[in-house]
Amino acid sequence: MPMSAEVSAQVPSRLHESLRPAAGTQPSRRVLVVEDDPEIARMIELNLDAEGYRVDLAGDGATALARLKAGHYALLLLDLALPDGDGYDLCRSVRTEPVYLPIIMLSARSTEVHRVLGLELGADDYLTKPFSFVELHARMRSVMRRMHAADAQLAALPGLIRVGELQIDPIAREVRIGGVPVAMTVREFELLFFFARHPERVFTRAQLLDHVWGYNHDGYEHTVNSHINRLRAKIEAQPSRPRFIQTVWGVGYRFLRGDASTC
Template structure:
């Protein structure tokens, strides 16, 4: 679930955004003071920041500048009563991804948030693909380091379990028979060895699935075999 911070000193606007963004399925925090908001950003990483410019404590432009010096990238949408072109250009030059003048349409802001988060996700996936790292939900597979993590916790796999998981992850959404998996991962596809696939998948599930009774990553395709979750359908 994406986590959004709103730094806005107008309680009516803050409450309105809070209600609408929660209805969209986002987690939302609100700060009504610039310094308080900046401290929250320093304490934890958010996926997106909705930022007013005229704030008590510290103005939004300075917050924007400091956020862009932080190691974690956070998408920023500025909402401001300052609609002059110079203000818009300044906000974008300081690192804001988008700028919306007050008064604004809440559906338009929600649509821009969705679009911006999609762009950020696409960029992150492109970087992961380039580096070889595969991420599905909270599962991360690093083929170069030969490491698997579930959230922040390392997962200990045997060499063959790792090869099987990596093969699945590189082919999301595609169903494979047990014989095909034997051929692709073990290098042979002789009848009678299908139990080898079953036992490895059972062990993998015990290590990477949150609920082995209802596996979300390695799924059974009845009458065929197994498939790995389509990455586009996994929760963030």
């Protein structure tokens, strides 16, 4: 059933066994729900609690920040319309922290501009209201799978990746040009690291969305374009004549290996 103000307060049965921790164990998922509508917040809490999640609620940005500082969470469900500010601002704040926290934005703002802005600010997914709890659970599972896959990849990573004066440290998540650190957002680093792990291979924008952002939807290709433009401005000596990330006209982009090495 899509979520709305008229939705029943009945706790649903389990929809996905994979979301529930094994019997006799502590909940493996602690979720912070930032939602200013008490009824919607309560319904989300009831549904996730029925699936074995430990759920904390925050009705405004200030409370959310306090809870984030006080405890560790596996996922943040973030409404954009908050009484003391905008959920976008909270997303920006979370993305300045060294520990990566998956974020799914929940909002009645359904325009492409709002969705793209949320994703470019670092949200892992964007779900418009009204939504069904089945879809919410599916998107949560998808985000969690990507996080687990990223952790597994991180554990198997080699050391530094060097391409000329460009140096990428996957463990420290740090990029240097000629020994000088380069400030990057989480998504910029993930995009650059993905390219560096697949040198010379051409990727379409849709493929990059699928591999780096975790979704493949028409209309989001300019998100890839804007991230690549920002990357070029940070790592290329001449962004208009890129050496590392090159455009393959009519197809997509590729990362030139050059004298790449790992250690």
